[in-house]
Amino acid sequence: MKSILRLTVNGREREDLVPQNMLLIDYLRDTVGLKGSKMGCDGGECGACTILVNDAPQLACLTLAATVEGKKIETVESLSQNGRLSKLQQMFHEKLGTQCGFCTPGMIMAAEALLRANSNPSDEEIKKALEGNLCRCTGYVKILESVKGVIESNEEAAA
Amino acid sequence: MEVLPDFEILCPNSAEEAAQMASKKGESRYMAGGTDFMPNMRRGLEKPKAVIDLSGIGEMQSIEKTGNGLRIGASVTLQQLISADEIKSDFSLLAEAAETIAGTTHRQTATVGGNVCLDTRCQFYNQSEWWRKSNDYCLKYEGEICHVAPTGKICRAAFSGDLAPALMVHGAKVELTSAKGTRTIDLKDLYQEDGADYLLLEPGELLVAVLVEKLEGYKTAYRKVRVRGGVDFPLVGIAAAVKGNGTQLEDLRVGLTGTNSKPVSLEGTADLCGGSFDETGFKALEKLVQKQIQPMRSTFSPSHYRRKVALNVSRRLVGNLLEN
CATH class of the missing domain: 1.10.150.120 ([2Fe-2S]-binding domain)
Structure with missing residues (x-):
């Protein structure tokens, strides 16, 4: 089953059709194409997939994409501005x-x-x-x- | 990890609506923070047809003052609990226990209700599908024997939530809602000593809030022994509240986790109170712990080690609280 997901990723509003059982990490890496966040342990133990949801750190491998509807997502790619590192x-x-x-x-x-x-x-x-x-x-x-x-x-x- | 099963996500706006959804949808599961539920689902241990996402239920997200205590919504996150002003003053034991749970990032989403209902854990259960299959599964999941206690008839997976013993020390009750109505029971009556069926909830019943009482004149502390300093479950976790000073012990409450398939509210402590508490008292306390805990081979650390740790830590914890 799929549903429409509306959210903000790194300052840009997006609207995507995503399966309800899609993980946020897969959405960010494969649908949005942001490969910065990494899938490490695959079970919430290593923190390599940490992203920000409404400014708070969250593990993207333990989050269903559909549950961040309307929220502000930031990945590591959001930090550098005009080619300059933060x-x-x-x-x-x-x-x-x-x-x-x-x-x-x-x-x-x-x-x-x-x-x-x-x-x-x-x-x-x-x-x-x-x-x-x-x-x-x-x-x-x-x-x-x-x-x-x-x-x-x-x-x-x-x- | 396995591919997630196909399910639909339901988003109720009230606890009542959530309970109605659960009663209508077979094979549904409630999800709060999902920090334990998601890995279990990804390991193929949970295969729901519907996931009821509790994050939109406002009434479950607040901490309210009651007459002599607090009503803590089940969806209050551990981070909220740790930083809440109401908790800092009279319920620091809860914050102390919550701070030992998982890691900082997990605590942003993990909830009070999730930790109270945390699935029991075992080295033969929290494994990948191929691992479990090649071991002929186990009593908790599609198998016929418990590898921890093969001659027994029940699952020996260990309850590993850190909040439950601290809540029990605060005389906690839990508010439960189902399609049939609402009821409030003692937290300790929520559990039973069976790792595969450790929660005494009716089908579709939802934990809505936890009610705790203030402890007047008690000193409290929580100690957790684990392999890793962060992001680890307890080998043994002990919460204690002591009323007394020096060698005089007026009252003592102790809760333990990680040792049995349910959190243990230590019974018989009243017999140790009401007078001088010396080496005989400590020995009697150790005896109570010794009799009521049952650490089994459910973790990589051997059960005799966990038993010894439980005895030593409870003695030290109560001793330190009395002295200070």
């Missing part, structure tokens, strides 16, 4: 937080959600926000440094 993305690049890159879209979106809600999180708060995101390269220290890099750079800009 500050968070730039920090993942500079501080080597990207590692092999597979977990990165999920890590960045989970960190993006944290920074929108709390512009100056403590180390513990960053770790807590990213607890559901696994990096099989085990580059957690670099990932933590990348997120902290955004906070430091904001502080420098304000000083």
